[in-house]
Amino acid sequence: MRQEPLRLSRLGRWRYGLISAILVIADQATKSCVDGRPQWGREPLVVLSGYFEIVSWRNPGMMFSMLLNAPDPWRRIFLTAVPLAAVGVIVYLMSRIGEQEHFSLAGFALVLGGAAGNILDRFLRGSVVDFLRFGIGYEPVRRWLEGTFGTSWWPAFNLADSAICIGAAAIAIETLRSTRSSRSPAPGTARSSG
Template sequence: MNRNLFITLLIIFNIAIDQISKIIVRSTMVKGGKGQMNVLKDYFQLIWVENKGAFLGMGSDMNPTLRLIFLLILPTIVLGYVIYYIVKTKELDRLSLIAFCCIVGGGISNVFDRIVFGQVTDFFFIDLGGVFRTGIFNVADLSVTTGMILLLFSGIFNNKKSKDVSKEV
């Protein structure tokens, strides 16, 4: 498959899966804690909230101008640069390319929500007890997080591989 087509399709897939999930949540759930659904007892729940901030609501109390700069303009510039980087950098390994596409797709989808709705729809909540309890998040957040983890693995794998190659020489 053509590399740029692969990049485009993967980014569009991440945007689509997030936006479809948000449409389903907005059309079938009740906003706030009243409409929460237990998927797996109290461990995994669906709770529809609208987030005016960023990750875990950070920045939701910023004045509108700062929120526009830090949650819309700056992320759009960064996403544009990452797209440019992955299209132009032909040396990226497949795992890094997939990771960047997940990050960009999730980022674009949340920026789209901020432009169209003024806030981001979140609905997943995990509480495994003890210290493992998430905030409420969405599929785009999951895409970005997955992309970051894949980048970490790619960096570790590529670093180990390059050390092995240098030992052979």
């Protein structure tokens, strides 16, 4: 007989919702600070030369500048509909996950907060503000990257993008872990060697 997992309690929903809300507030605050400094779009604020800069770029595409060159009406429709649908799916999945699956719930809360932050940005500003830019300053690797890919810099991103990636990784890790544990025999039982 299979036992149903405990559904997320009202307190649990608030706790993970609070994580998402704090993330949206922090994301919007950092974007507002950077968006008020358009000079960083021309000349980045170098934090660690060759490795880390703060820029002020508007991204009409999606995370890591994907869909940047897609035709405008389709890009706008896609970048509005897909994230809104994703938020709905995430909220539904969070309501179905057992309360004991903290790692997955935290992952979903991060993805939800990141998606909401970028959706809000798109509605408020018409595009997403990206400001974190990392590169490889070590000369031999930098030269190879520039020769191979044309740049040694990762596309600029923001706090919301980071949360989405970290949350997705947490969900993937929890999924792999639970899949692996469901395949292993229960303690005290031996596999038959039929």
